[in-house]
Amino acid sequence: MNVNVISTSVSRIIGLQGLILLLPALIVFVSGEPWTNSFSFLIPALLCFILYLLLNREGQTKFEELYTIEGFMIVALTWISLSLIGALPFLISGNLTSIVDALFESTSGFTGTGASVVPDVSVFEPSVLFWRSLTQWLGGMGILVFAVAIFPQSNASAFHVIQAESTGTKLGKLQTSVSQTTKRLISLYVTLTIITILALIIGGVSPFYSMLLSFGTAGTAGMNPFLSPLLPYDSIYVQAVLVISMLAFGTNFNLYIHLLNKQVKEVWRDEELRWYSSLLAVAVILITLTLVLNGGNFVGSLKDSLFQVASLSTTTSYLTADFDVWPIFAKTILLILMFIGGMSGSTAGGLKVSRVVLLIKETFSEIKRISYPHRIVTTRYNNEVVKDRQMRPIINYFLVYILIFILSILIFSLETEGFASAFSAAAAALNNIGIGFNEVGPLGTYAHFNAPTKLFASFLFIVGRLEIYPILVLFTPNVWRRRIL
Amino acid sequence: MDIIIAGGGVVGHTLVEELFEEGNNIVLIEKEGELLDKILSKIDIDGLVGNAASYENLVEAGVENCDVFISVTSQDEINMIACIMAKNLGATYTIARVRNPEYADHADFMRQDLGISMMINPEYEAAQAIAHITQFPSAYDVEFFEEGRVAMIKILVSEDSFLKGLSLIEFRKSFKNILVSVIVREGESIVPSGDDVLQADDLIYIIGARPDVNSFYIASGYSNRPIKNALIIGGGRISYYLIGLLEKLHISIKVIEEDYQTAYELAEKYPNSLIIHGDGTDQEFLDEEHMTSFDSVICVRPYDEENILTSLYALSEGIGKVITQVSRVSLLRILGETELQTVITPKFTIADKIVRFVRSFANPSISDMEAVIRIEENDVEVLQFRVKEGSQITNNTIMELDLKKHTLISLIVRHNKIIVPSGSDTIQTDDHIIIVTAHKRFDDIDDILEGRVVK
Numbered sequence: 001m002n003v004n005v006i007s008t009s010v011s012r013i014i015g016l017q018g019l020i021l022l023l024p025a026l027i028v029f030v031s032g033e034p035w036t037n038s039f040s041f042l043i044p045a046l047l048c049f050i051l052y053l054l055l056n057r058e059g060q061t062k063f064e065e066l067y068t069i070e071g072f073m074i075v076a077l078t079w080i081s082l083s084l085i086g087a088l089p090f091l092i093s094g095n096l097t098s099i100v101d102a103l104f105e106s107t108s109g110f111t112g113t114g115a116s117v118v119p120d121v122s123v124f125e126p127s128v129l130f131w132r133s134l135t136q137w138l139g140g141m142g143i144l145v146f147a148v149a150i151f152p153q154s155n156a157s158a159f160h161v162i163q164a165e166s167t168g169t170k171l172g173k174l175q176t177s178v179s180q181t182t183k184r185l186i187s188l189y190v191t192l193t194i195i196t197i198l199a200l201i202i203g204g205v206s207p208f209y210s211m212l213l214s215f216g217t218a219g220t221a222g223m224n225p226f227l228s229p230l231l232p233y234d235s236i237y238v239q240a241v242l243v244i245s246m247l248a249f250g251t252n253f254n255l256y257i258h259l260l261n262k263q264v265k266e267v268w269r270d271e272e273l274r275w276y277s278s279l280l281a282v283a284v285i286l287i288t289l290t291l292v293l294n295g296g297n298f299v300g301s302l303k304d305s306l307f308q309v310a311s312l313s314t315t316t317s318y319l320t321a322d323f324d325v326w327p328i329f330a331k332t333i334l335l336i337l338m339f340i341g342g343m344s345g346s347t348a349g350g351l352k353v354s355r356v357v358l359l360i361k362e363t364f365s366e367i368k369r370i371s372y373p374h375r376i377v378t379t380r381y382n383n384e385v386v387k388d389r390q391m392r393p394i395i396n397y398f399l400v401y402i403l404i405f406i407l408s409i410l411i412f413s414l415e416t417e418g419f420a421s422a423f424s425a426a427a428a429a430l431n432n433i434g435i436g437f438n439e440v441g442p443l444g445t446y447a448h449f450n451a452p453t454k455l456f457a458s459f460l461f462i463v464g465r466l467e468i469y470p471i472l473v474l475f476t477p478n479v480w481r482r483r484i485l
Numbered sequence: 486m487d488i489i490i491a492g493g494g495v496v497g498h499t500l501v502e503e504l505f506e507e508g509n510n511i512v513l514i515e516k517e518g519e520l521l522d523k524i525l526s527k528i529d530i531d532g533l534v535g536n537a538a539s540y541e542n543l544v545e546a547g548v549e550n551c552d553v554f555i556s557v558t559s560q561d562e563i564n565m566i567a568c569i570m571a572k573n574l575g576a577t578y579t580i581a582r583v584r585n586p587e588y589a590d591h592a593d594f595m596r597q598d599l600g601i602s603m604m605i606n607p608e609y610e611a612a613q614a615i616a617h618i619t620q621f622p623s624a625y626d627v628e629f630f631e632e633g634r635v636a637m638i639k640i641l642v643s644e645d646s647f648l649k650g651l652s653l654i655e656f657r658k659s660f661k662n663i664l665v666s667v668i669v670r671e672g673e674s675i676v677p678s679g680d681d682v683l684q685a686d687d688l689i690y691i692i693g694a695r696p697d698v699n700s701f702y703i704a705s706g707y708s709n710r711p712i713k714n715a716l717i718i719g720g721g722r723i724s725y726y727l728i729g730l731l732e733k734l735h736i737s738i739k740v741i742e743e744d745y746q747t748a749y750e751l752a753e754k755y756p757n758s759l760i761i762h763g764d765g766t767d768q769e770f771l772d773e774e775h776m777t778s779f780d781s782v783i784c785v786r787p788y789d790e791e792n793i794l795t796s797l798y799a800l801s802e803g804i805g806k807v808i809t810q811v812s813r814v815s816l817l818r819i820l821g822e823t824e825l826q827t828v829i830t831p832k833f834t835i836a837d838k839i840v841r842f843v844r845s846f847a848n849p850s851i852s853d854m855e856a857v858i859r860i861e862e863n864d865v866e867v868l869q870f871r872v873k874e875g876s877q878i879t880n881n882t883i884m885e886l887d888l889k890k891h892t893l894i895s896l897i898v899r900h901n902k903i904i905v906p907s908g909s910d911t912i913q914t915d916d917h918i919i920i921v922t923a924h925k926r927f928d929d930i931d932d933i934l935e936g937r938v939v940k
Contacts, residue, residue: 374774376745376752376760385753 011055018048040093107458109135111465114221115434140219140347222317250314250342313337315349349432491537492558549575572600611831612726623707663693694903718765719786741765781806884908891923
């Protein structure tokens with residue numbers, strides 16, 4: 001393993017975090033807080049710069065030696081260090097006193113989960129509140145760059161569901177360089193965020209809250225910056241902006257790149273997009289019907305189901321209705337959406353639509369293979385055959401995912417009352433949603449858990465965000481022992 | 486005419502034989518000395534051992550004065566390079582065997598910029614021939630002219646057919662728009678005259694506009710139930726093209742292929758067809774795959790013997806239509822005349838195409854030959870010409886023309902109208918006419934007249 005590469009790469013990201021920490025320091029002055037509050041951000045920033053100098057081994061680093069395993073280490077360590085340093089402003093400002101709580105909030109932000117242990121956000125100064133939301137935005141950008149630009153071009157198959165839906169090498173296609181793709185992604189991400197902020201300001205949301213809401217949307221995290229658990233906006237316009245924006249960030253960013261390249265046909269034909277939109281449409285219709293049959297009025301039910309479906313399926317978790325009081329059928333649909341998650345190549349969490357589609361298709365193929373043993377049965381995705389070696393990682397991922405999920409239910413069950421709470425807490429954490437049912441539902445938080453459970457939840461956020469394997473690799477002893485066998 | 490052929494494989498060998506018989510001077514370039522010796526010992530041509538894409542060898546073979554250069558080695562790339570070199574060294578026309586569709590897709594560019602006059606793909610041609618046959622399931626053979634508007638089919642006059650005992654004059658009276666062009670009786674092909682009488686067990690070739698042939702086909706009690714599904718045994722190159730062609734005709738397909746990789750690639754290419762991995766010669770396996778419930782079985786494995794045996798098995802199980810690929814036709818002589826229904830020989834399909842090219846394009850000033858199809862092991866030729874200004878046959882009515890024996894004017898296409906001629910018709914300039922003849926080497930329409938000497 002090439003330690004220098006890992007150390008240098010992580011140091012760069014920490015350096016970048018130092019620069020970004022200067023932003024909330026600016027907010028301190030804009031919002032008219034006492035100037036001493038800026039130390040909450042300047043001290044961690046300074047720490048970042050020192051760490052940058054200590055860890056950066058630019059001179060001795062051979063970037064050609066960046067293999068899959070180094071890549072895994074880099075992502076894992078990136079999110080861990082981002083979360084650790086990101087917790088400091090909460091503590092230094094004194095807004096949070098518990099280290100575990102601060103870590104929980106920071107991790108929840110950087111992993112785009114959006115869960116919180118703070119029932120009352122009035123404890124936060126505006127600048128800290130800003131930082132809390134900004135972490136979501138940074139986490140979203142990080143995952144995009146890693147998942148769409150860097151990893152598909154390496155051999156790390158765990159980070160893109162299959163080659164066909166990434167920008168990776170494809171027969172007869174000109175390939176764009178990583179740096180080019182990264183630049184385009186970041187500018188796309190920034191542009192979409194700015195559009196959302198502006199659209200919200202037009203709708204009468206204050207500029208400050210427009211930014212906070214947009215950050216949560218972009219990272220598909222949905223940390224609630226308000227006192228009330230439900231969004232305090234009844235305006236259809238604001239809700240519509242948020243729905244469109246959440247769905248936009250839950251869409252594969254490769255599709256936007258195709259659009260920019262004027263490859264409309266590729267977007268139109270994209271199988272995942274088709275499945276995703278049909279899935280959402282069916283879910284909205286079913287939930288609306290359920291609500292109407294249970295006495296809701298049609299327009300209100302449609303509005304509520306649309307917003308909640310968009311929010312939970314993209315794993316954002318902004319809410320406009322307390323779905324905990326909905327009929328169990330509607331809640332179960334939401335739960336299914338939570339597991340499926342958004343599209344691959346987006347900032348959304350969950351299993352990802354393409355994975356689920358592939359797993360279902362493979363199941364049907366397997367049934368055919370069993371019934372007709374001599375028949376050659378292939379699973380096709382985006383009109384191309386999915387080879388066994390492409391399918392195997394997907395099936396394995398699903399297995400590991402299920403195992404970790406079961407383990408998580410067990411751990412949450414130590415501190416929850418009902419099965420629904422334990423089950424949904426595990427689902428909400430592993431799929432980076434942040435909201436489940438009952439205790440961790442729309443009206444609840446993670447505040448009542450004890451420290452070990454909070455830490456485990458934070459850990460689970462990172463496991464889910466990085467799609468399991470990087471963290472597993474990080475904790476594989478052989479990787480560290482520099483063994484060659 | 487001076488022709489250089491590169492590559493002495495199956496197709497090359499056939500071409501050498503056929504073009505030699507047509508009276509051409511041939512030089513064969515083949516890299517295997519032994520193979521060359523074997524061919525030279527049978528046919529009196531010049532030979533050269535070496536690589537066809539080598540400058541020295543091409544010059545040595547006399548490429549600068551040659552009329553047609555044909556490259557049919559096993560490699561597409563060598564064929565293409567050899568043709569480009571031959572063209573630049575002075576060959577008038579070049580023909581390359583190109584199997585890879587990625588190269589063959591751009592025929593115009595190849596012709597205009599690289600100077601490859603024609604690209605041929607034996608497997609594709611064979612697949613197309615099979616696809617044609619599925620259109621007339623009870624026919625033994627099917628040929629199309631005029632982009633499929635004219636059909637010629639080979640059918641059996643059975644014991645209980647009302648055609649039995651009918652003279653051709655009577656036949657014309659009942660079926661005005663079609664014509665019996667050839668009668669095959671006890672292995673011998675006859676280009677018939679009006680007095681000939683149809684007998685049981687005759688195989689006859691019927692020609693006419695496709696709808697007319699179709700309605701005759703139905704009226705005379707041949708099954709018009711279209712083929713709805715096909716079991717293809719063997720997943721080689723022919724199948725690769727055939728599946729695509731049959732899918733377009735809405736025929737459902739099951740393919741049995743022994744090699745897993747080949748089978749997998751087919752499954753990748755054709756998701757709507759069933760691809761089975763297994764041994765297509767194993768009769769139990771065929772039963773397991775429900776062979777008997779198929780309308781048709783097509784055997785295109787690389788081994789003639791296996792194709793023949795599997796076909797015989799399929800026929801014995803009562804499959805309505807069995808098509809067999811056979812490369813060495815001599816094998817068929819051990820079987821009876823009508824034992825196998827339909828035999829496809831890729832090298833002949835290709836040879837027909839090249840012979841037509843050599844006869845027509847290579848001397849365009851003499852005639853406009855549009856198609857050459859040779860049937861019944863080359864006993865009979867079906868030729869299509871465009872009649873040019875000043876042709877002698879436009880002078881008289883057909884009755885008054887003094888045609889050579891065993892030659893028949895079967896069909897006239899005039900301004901897209903299909904006419905089955907009677908004696909009182911006159912051929913006009915710009916007509917496309919189809920003739921059937923037992924003579925060989927006609928390359929001009931006037932060759933059909935008595936007294937004209939064929940070069």
